[in-house]
Amino acid sequence: MQVICLSDDGTRRSSFMLHPWKHLIIPAGMVALLLVGLSVNQMLGLYRLDATPPNAEVSENDAGKLLTALEQQISTVEQIKKAYANYTVDVDTLSARLGTLEAEIARLNALAKRVADKAKLDPQEFSLDAKPARGGLASDDVEVIVPKLSSNEFLASFELVENNLDRQKGMLATLDQILEGMSVQSEISPSGRPVRSGYISSEFGFRRDPFNGRQKMHKGVDYAGPHGTEIYAVGGGVVSFAGNRNDGYGNVVEVDHGDGLISRYAHLSTTKVAEGEVVKKGDNVAWMGSTGRSTGSHLHLEVLKHGAQVDPREYLGHEE
Numbered sequence: 001m002q003v004i005c006l007s008d009d010g011t012r013r014s015s016f017m018l019h020p021w022k023h024l025i026i027p028a029g030m031v032a033l034l035l036v037g038l039s040v041n042q043m044l045g046l047y048r049l050d051a052t053p054p055n056a057e058v059s060e061n062d063a064g065k066l067l068t069a070l071e072q073q074i075s076t077v078e079q080i081k082k083a084y085a086n087y088t089v090d091v092d093t094l095s096a097r098l099g100t101l102e103a104e105i106a107r108l109n110a111l112a113k114r115v116a117d118k119a120k121l122d123p124q125e126f127s128l129d130a131k132p133a134r135g136g137l138a139s140d141d142v143e144v145i146v147p148k149l150s151s152n153e154f155l156a157s158f159e160l161v162e163n164n165l166d167r168q169k170g171m172l173a174t175l176d177q178i179l180e181g182m183s184v185q186s187e188i189s190p191s192g193r194p195v196r197s198g199y200i201s202s203e204f205g206f207r208r209d210p211f212n213g214r215q216k217m218h219k220g221v222d223y224a225g226p227h228g229t230e231i232y233a234v235g236g237g238v239v240s241f242a243g244n245r246n247d248g249y250g251n252v253v254e255v256d257h258g259d260g261l262i263s264r265y266a267h268l269s270t271t272k273v274a275e276g277e278v279v280k281k282g283d284n285v286a287w288m289g290s291t292g293r294s295t296g297s298h299l300h301l302e303v304l305k306h307g308a309q310v311d312p313r314e315y316l317g318h319e320e
Contacts, residue, residue, distance in 0.1 A: 250289070
């Protein structure tokens, strides 16, 4: 369709073509869509405003009740936390302490075994590896329910066991030292017989000299026996002399036991040990003979204390 436009005086005019789809229908559709969109947006906005709940008004009484309930809940939570802390134990720390206790118990058992051995206790009576036997009779009494220990009480018991172990370990260590000292003293101190056979033919003290018949001090004990009889150390120590002496002793072995004590074995046929050698009580140190000033095969045993001969019976005993 063609549209012609004229001016008011009719002197001017213009015309243009009007297409229904391009200039009428499409613009009208766009306007309609715009109106629909605005309507939908307004409706959604109104819905949201309607859906918003109004501010609730709380009275002072209701607010007090809410605060009281909240305080009670907080108090309950605090009590639960305290109770949980009371029953909670640091597992890593406890495991480490338990491992230390087990190691201490193992050392304590080893020390106790050593003490039992030194004290020569019956190993069956003092069997530390076996748990002690326990028992009890069945009873119809009402069972007593013992409350569980809290972590603090449990740790306190743990510390008590540790302290008891330390005290017992100290006592056993002291006893071990005492027994060790007794054992060492028993090992080095002269005692017992220097021969397995034979008899005492002459005691310590004044006697008639076998060569001239005069009274003379005999400064040892003589053991008579066959030639070649084994001679044993009456105490542990260090050989301070082994060889021949020209003062009537013949072949001699001397053992220094410390603390000023020396045992001397004289008239030997042969010596077995050398000077500076360490010997234990009961070690074979020589063989019996008749060297030096002697009338026959025998052992002349002396015990010297700080250089002076003393009666060997004081150390060797009087059982013969």
